[in-house]
Amino acid sequence: MTTTAPTTPLPAPEDVRRVACVGAGVIGGGWVAHFLARGYDVTAWDPAPDVAQKLRRLVDAAWPALTLLGLAGGASPDRLTVTATLEQAVGEAEFVQESAPEKLDLKRDLLARIDAAAPPGVVIASSTSGYPMTDMQTTAADPSRLVVGHPFNPPYLIPLVEVVGGERTDAAAVAWASRFYEVAGKSVITMDREVPGFIANRLQEALWREALHMVANGEATVRDIDASITEGPGLRWAVMGPMLTFALAGGEGGMAHMLDHFGPSLKSPWTRLQAPELDRELYEAVVAGCDEAADGRSIADLVAERDRGVIDVLRATGRLDATSDPKGDPR
């Protein structure tokens, strides 16, 4: 009986120079722009006939933003090579990002083809916005190096990448991908289990479905829905997540007081989402999780931090006029 040792991903995340991007839609093209801006050599392939022009247009549109964000030394749009075949694109890659359309069979097939053509030990990540890797890695010869690396649109601007493996993924490949994305300037959440839709998509999907219900019932217009977020909770969420934000609604009593006060309204018919049972265990998990996330900061600290942040966001998004930009801003 022989077993193959788990592949050690190669090269080290810090040593990657050549990245391959498969798929040139909004997400694939966004990844191309991101990796170019971070100074990588990028090869790209897409079955579309006009892919070179399309990618050039996407990169050109993103480049001013990327320049403002700060380019890595040597970064250039000219370090992109569009190849005629998938195999050419990934054949010498040190990391592969797949961003094909969201169709399970297509992804399965493509990941198997990438796996067959990419050098041994190279990690291959899928941008899928919801499929578990377990369902996508079924036909690849080496499923151990296949991970999900789920970005947010636009990938060159929104830091978050959610990283998770499938049942047949090697834990070392998940760890390697998380580290690589960090080196490449992303903000990484590594998940220890597969949840369809991962984390942020489940959250924004819940909001999105509720919004669709409101539109379907004529309860609010698209414009009202968008304004209700950008003028309301959205201003906070750029600065502090929904959990800590709600903790602040509890005043000096924090999340516990908030749950005492608003917990019962989980039962009121405010959304079409079935509410979880707010039992003792969930109550305590939420309170403890907020304490942990606060990391020693008091409610007053968090209030001050949020306030400064929201003001800055208001100013940054042009909702404060120049006269309210005082010299006395301590930051």
Place this chain on the structure above:
Amino acid sequence: MTTTAPTTPLPAPEDVRRVACVGAGVIGGGWVAHFLARGYDVTAWDPAPDVAQKLRRLVDAAWPALTLLGLAGGASPDRLTVTATLEQAVGEAEFVQESAPEKLDLKRDLLARIDAAAPPGVVIASSTSGYPMTDMQTTAADPSRLVVGHPFNPPYLIPLVEVVGGERTDAAAVAWASRFYEVAGKSVITMDREVPGFIANRLQEALWREALHMVANGEATVRDIDASITEGPGLRWAVMGPMLTFALAGGEGGMAHMLDHFGPSLKSPWTRLQAPELDRELYEAVVAGCDEAADGRSIADLVAERDRGVIDVLRATGRLDATSDPKGDPR
């Protein structure tokens, strides 16, 4: 048979000088701070024994932020008068904001008492985060002047106020309140019907419930949930609402392409929220609503606008270092 003519709210929204705030919790105190900063004389009452100190603490904590936002001429924390009785607080008010705890009987009773003591023609608004005014105005002698004016925490910083009347509210009172809040520096959404939870609360409650499900099932930590928003969709939502944000996920095809591509995933088990039927009518309403909200801006315009905004938000929230603050920023 005699009928009383509908009361014309008094004075004009632009002429209000004296505002009464009933309730001195996080929301009531936040309203006090907001109205003081906008230069109003504020009277406040709360049954708590230490209400004067409590309000002073809340106002002092908010004042640095309000100073950064820009104070109205003559604005001062000293223009707050804490009264011994509810009747003293509202007896000479030109507008009343009620922010009592979220208990229906309590709100009913309090609104009836405020109505009995406030001058005729003065509009009375409730900060309720979810009760329809129809359910709260049952015992007041003059229900026609009772409206919902639902703020977001903190009311001195988040612009949004949702305004809606109950079945017995005079339409003139709703219009007056919307105009008054605008004069007082708020961003107003006036709703033409009662929806429990209004708009933004339904949206953020959907997200909140999904987050609670994730915590309950051990799928994500509070910290992960918050990071998934602040590093991901939250950065966009401070700049552009969820509908237009998703429209941009459709690339140059906008919302229609997005629905073509991702519509089927409404049926996938990404959230515990039951999905609406994406029928032709909803499809067209969403697409048309996005077109309307775009107001002539092309997808490329919106992309450029979002990119500039998100960069500014990144910089504003300290996620860009000083070296990436170029002189060439066109704004």
